[in-house]
Amino acid sequence: METELQILWAAVVAYVVGGTLAVVTLVLGKRRERTILGLIACGLGLQTLSIALRWERLGHGPFITMFEILCSNVWSLMLAYLIAYWRIPRIRGSAAVVMPLMFIMLGWLMLAHPGEGHFPPTYTTPWLFIHIGLGKVFLGAVLVAVGLSCVILLRRAGIGVSRFQQLPPDRQLDELAFRCMAIGLIFHTLMLIAGAIWAQDAWGRYWAWDPLETWAFITWLTVAFTLHARVTFRVSPQAHATMILMVFVTAFLTFFGVPFISQAAHQGAI
Amino acid sequence: MNRKDVATGAASGGITINLADKYRAVVGLMRRLASLRLTLILFALLACGIVIAYQLSEARTWPVVIPLLLLAANLVAAVATNAVFRRQTALLVFHLSLVALLILVAAGRLTYLTGHVGVTDGAIFDGTLIDAAHGPWHNGNLASVRFISKGFSIDYEPGLHRGPTRNQVAWLGTDGRWRDAEIGDQEALIIEGYRFYTTHNKGFAPVFTWKPDGGPTVQGSVQLPPFPMLQYSQAAEWTPPGATVSIWIMLDIDEVVLDAEDHTRFRLPKNYKLVARIGQERYEMQPGGSVRVGDGVLVFEGLRSWMGYKVFYDWTLPWLFSACALAVASLACHFWQKFSVRRWDE
Numbered sequence: 001m002e003t004e005l006q007i008l009w010a011a012v013v014a015y016v017v018g019g020t021l022a023v024v025t026l027v028l029g030k031r032r033e034r035t036i037l038g039l040i041a042c043g044l045g046l047q048t049l050s051i052a053l054r055w056e057r058l059g060h061g062p063f064i065t066m067f068e069i070l071c072s073n074v075w076s077l078m079l080a081y082l083i084a085y086w087r088i089p090r091i092r093g094s095a096a097v098v099m100p101l102m103f104i105m106l107g108w109l110m111l112a113h114p115g116e117g118h119f120p121p122t123y124t125t126p127w128l129f130i131h132i133g134l135g136k137v138f139l140g141a142v143l144v145a146v147g148l149s150c151v152i153l154l155r156r157a158g159i160g161v162s163r164f165q166q167l168p169p170d171r172q173l174d175e176l177a178f179r180c181m182a183i184g185l186i187f188h189t190l191m192l193i194a195g196a197i198w199a200q201d202a203w204g205r206y207w208a209w210d211p212l213e214t215w216a217f218i219t220w221l222t223v224a225f226t227l228h229a230r231v232t233f234r235v236s237p238q239a240h241a242t243m244i245l246m247v248f249v250t251a252f253l254t255f256f257g258v259p260f261i262s263q264a265a266h267q268g269a270i
Numbered sequence: 271m272n273r274k275d276v277a278t279g280a281a282s283g284g285i286t287i288n289l290a291d292k293y294r295a296v297v298g299l300m301r302r303l304a305s306l307r308l309t310l311i312l313f314a315l316l317a318c319g320i321v322i323a324y325q326l327s328e329a330r331t332w333p334v335v336i337p338l339l340l341l342a343a344n345l346v347a348a349v350a351t352n353a354v355f356r357r358q359t360a361l362l363v364f365h366l367s368l369v370a371l372l373i374l375v376a377a378g379r380l381t382y383l384t385g386h387v388g389v390t391d392g393a394i395f396d397g398t399l400i401d402a403a404h405g406p407w408h409n410g411n412l413a414s415v416r417f418i419s420k421g422f423s424i425d426y427e428p429g430l431h432r433g434p435t436r437n438q439v440a441w442l443g444t445d446g447r448w449r450d451a452e453i454g455d456q457e458a459l460i461i462e463g464y465r466f467y468t469t470h471n472k473g474f475a476p477v478f479t480w481k482p483d484g485g486p487t488v489q490g491s492v493q494l495p496p497f498p499m500l501q502y503s504q505a506a507e508w509t510p511p512g513a514t515v516s517i518w519i520m521l522d523i524d525e526v527v528l529d530a531e532d533h534t535r536f537r538l539p540k541n542y543k544l545v546a547r548i549g550q551e552r553y554e555m556q557p558g559g560s561v562r563v564g565d566g567v568l569v570f571e572g573l574r575s576w577m578g579y580k581v582f583y584d585w586t587l588p589w590l591f592s593a594c595a596l597a598v599a600s601l602a603c604h605f606w607q608k609f610s611v612r613r614w615d616e
């Protein structure tokens with residue numbers, strides 16, 4: 001366990017250095033994009049190793065305890081952002097807002113207890129990976145949209161206008177954020193379907209409005225609301241960005257708040 | 271043209287104008303109902319309804335159903351009047367599959383059945399449930415469903431963490447043949463649309479033969495409370511069929527059946543006695559032992575285990591899945607078409 005945690009710490013250090021560099025270079029008007037890309041990739045590689053070692057030791061993936069849920073989500077969010085950062089060079093400046101957001105999760109992760117939990121028999125199914133994997137893609141897509149939305153909102157608020165000059169104009173950021181939300185909707189829908197199939201197999205009901213199901217459905221509605229509002233009312237990038245932040249908050253509370261406060265979330269552990 | 275023709279022409283013209291007016295009025299109403307502003311309001315209303323239904327157990331249905339019905343009306347009106355749907359087929363298919371989903375869920379709620387039953391190993395499930403809830407139009411054939419639990423195995427990790435459940439069953443097909451199957455955590459037994467799921471509820475069941483004076487002998491079992499969940503209250507009250515007195519039965523186990531410190535497996539206890547109390551009298555019984563109860567003799571045949579099943583019936587499941595698959599595929603198709611017009615990094 002010691003080695004796993006040390007490697008995880010090393011990964012966190014790489015992420016933090018990468019994120020700090022993203023903020024500092026943006027403020028100084030410099031560009032160190034390759035270094036930042038390298039540091040995030042390095043952090044991701046180390047974290048993958050740490051997760052793999054723990055997986056090997058416990059015989060199951062990071063799906064049970066809060067520590068594991070946070071760790072696997074930091075991993076998937078970093079991966080999603082890394083792909084966006086690598087494939088869409090024009091939005092790289094958004095790392096200066098996305099990485100500090102990730103610092104909050106990293107801090108929470110470091111505070112969580114790394115002890116092990118019981119792997120319930122209902123989790124021994126490929127649906128576990130499918131359901132959780134789809135949810136991670138959803139959250140990753142929303143994170144990228146959130147990064148772009150924050151840039152729009154900061155610029156509108158007159159903060160860092162010249163610093164964020166390197167990013168495309170608001171209209172284009174808005175379109176990209178919208179595309180991310182569209183991907184998010186598809187994957188969230190798939191996650192709900194996979195979850196329903198799994199729940200039917202494991203618990204004999206496909207939907208029972210348990211706390212997690214209820215909040216996941218509300219999150220789905222907020223995404224539908226955002227997409228509709230943009231298409232039908234041609235809302236300003238600012239208003240769209242605000243709605244995306246609200247979706248993110250709802251999704252974040254659903255993914256990390258509900259399992260944390262409710263013992264009854266997805267009764268599967270019995 | 272004679273007078274009569276003029277009169278008829280005027281009359282039919284009146285009807286035409288009238289119909290056209292009505293048509294225009296209906297279309298106008300539909301257009302209003304199709305408002306996308308209304309869609310947003312209804313989304314918000316549905317979210318509020320869900321929160322209300324979640325908070326108040328006495329208002330589970332209507333806060334959700336009303337916004338859903340309004341959304342369905344809103345969507346149907348939009349499909350009928352909004353030209354966007356004629357230009358964008360994938361978008362149309364997506365929204366129609368949402369309507370289909372809604373109809374299927376409603377049909378499912380009208381015809382579903384859920385319930386529970388405990389089945390003692392070796393005994394035949396006779397179509398009777400301990401508790402059940404069903405939609406008003408449920409008309410499945412549960413009464414003719416038959417299966418036998420032939421035993422199960424459950425492994426426990428230290429701390430009494432339950433591992434996989436494997437349950438051997440035999441079930442009667444509609445062709446009159448018995449078939450074997452193994453069911454468990456992810457695998458239900460499906461007979462005539464009824465799904466039987468093993469649960470964490472299981473325990474011990476003393477089996478008795480009841481020989482009433484002058485009546486036919488019957489055999490049955492008494493399912494004691496779930497084990498190990500209620501391992502310190504293994505008692506139940508029971509009245510043999512046709513008897514006038516009730517019997518209180520307790521299983522007194524003299525060993526550790528599931529060791530919380532170790533890897534272990536669910537099994538029947540070896541060292542136990544069965545305590546039966548009839549009125550003021552107390553008897554300790556071993557397998558094969560008998561006792562007179564009022565106007566009959568009760569023979570304790572031995573101990574078996576019982577498995578608790580969750581029962582679920584909903585014929586819409588495959589259709590729901592198809593509607594979901596169609597919805598996601600058409601949604602993906604819509605966005606693909608929309609986004610392929612311009613590159614992502616432009």
Ligand code: HEM
Nearest residue numbers: 224227228231232304309341342344345348352354365368
């Ligand atoms: C129930 C009432 C609904 C109505 C009346 C409705 C109507 C519409 C209409 C007319 C459009 C086309 C807008 C345009 O391109 O100008 C649209 C688009 C869309 N709707 Fe709905 N819809 C409803 C429900 C939903 C729901 C529940 C969802 C779930 C997510 C949804 C998701 C979408 C999506 C993703 C688009 C495409 C946006 C785009 O083209 O970028 N709709 N809807």
